Amino acid sequence: MNTAAVLTGLGTYVPPRVVTNEELSRTMDTSDEWIRTRTGIAQRHWADTGTATSDLAVEAGARALKSAGSADVDLVVLATTTPDHPCPATAPQVASRLGLRTVAAYDVAAVCSGFVYALACAAGAIAAGVAERVLVIGAETYSTILNPDDRTTSVIFGDGAGAVVLRAGDPSEPGALLAHDLGSDGSLKDLIMVPGGGSRQPVTGAAEPGPRPADSYFGMQGKPVFRHAVTRMAESSQAVLDRAGWAAQSVDWFVGHQANVRILHAVADQLGMDKERTVVNLDRVGNTSAASIPLALADAVSDGLLAPGHRVLLSAFGGGVTWGSTALVWPDITTDRDISPKTPRSS
């Protein structure tokens, strides 16, 4: 029988600063009503100036290792769109700060699909015998790439980190990742992009002090992204359900990338699933890109929704464009509030 990757620990972290829709509407031409009705978001967490993605990743990683009951891992895979630096990768620094010494560590860049991609990378490493136990982290500080003058993106994204520990095990065990589906379409790369800072458009040495170059900010064409997200997440989810041998109606929780509640419900609709089976925590944290799925899992556990034995379907869509899905039966793991604290709601 093949070796499976089995989920054995979960931990999350969000920076303490809560930014409400009301606060944003004081500095830009938007409103709580528009943001809530068009996205479902009520608040997000933004890191203080000087906080980097690795800082959030270390917090979530430490909680996941504690949840797993062991800091013994031999690989760290970190999914992020907002690495500490363009070079080197952020994962080795996170591994080192977690006291993991010289373990293998690398970043995955698949934007909002990054966590699902990282799970598949980790599962592949376990199946190939490259690693026995893997720490998979999704961590983002989108607040560092948002254009404060762009209301179409600034109201959507939040900062945070979530992590799981995967160990080698048997496919029949609860927690085993049962099936994966990954895809991309690079012809749509312009839909979600930070144009500057890479080899196509290197940093040009903006005057210091001076305004930040416009091409260093994140940009997104919301409407087509919405359409592609629904289609690709539904197709990818169905592919994973077929591989796992599950009927859509037998899934207890659909944990989709938390971009927009309307996207999550449209995907559930296309799959023929009851919308009530959709986990939603974007009202509290916004779109946290690669961190969104582990944050949603942790909130679903602490809200008393997700319990051992439940069938869980994960699915994401993001820049690239990329998409991916995974299925698992939820394991009996320790995720108490100390380890994965419930993020506060706005009052």
Ligand code: ACO
């Ligand atoms: N406040 C008030 N009005 C706004 C705001 C705002 N924050 N943003 C846009 N509007 C206005 C627009 O200017 C437009 O006005 P107009 O009709 O006068 O031109 C109107 O609201 C409608 O704008 P749309 O862009 O058509 O709004 P839409 O309903 O499509 O919602 C949104 C925009 C929320 C971005 C939606 O398209 C969406 O969720 N897209 C998908 C995002 C996603 O899935 N991302 C996942 C991947 S992200 C990643 O990988 C990093």
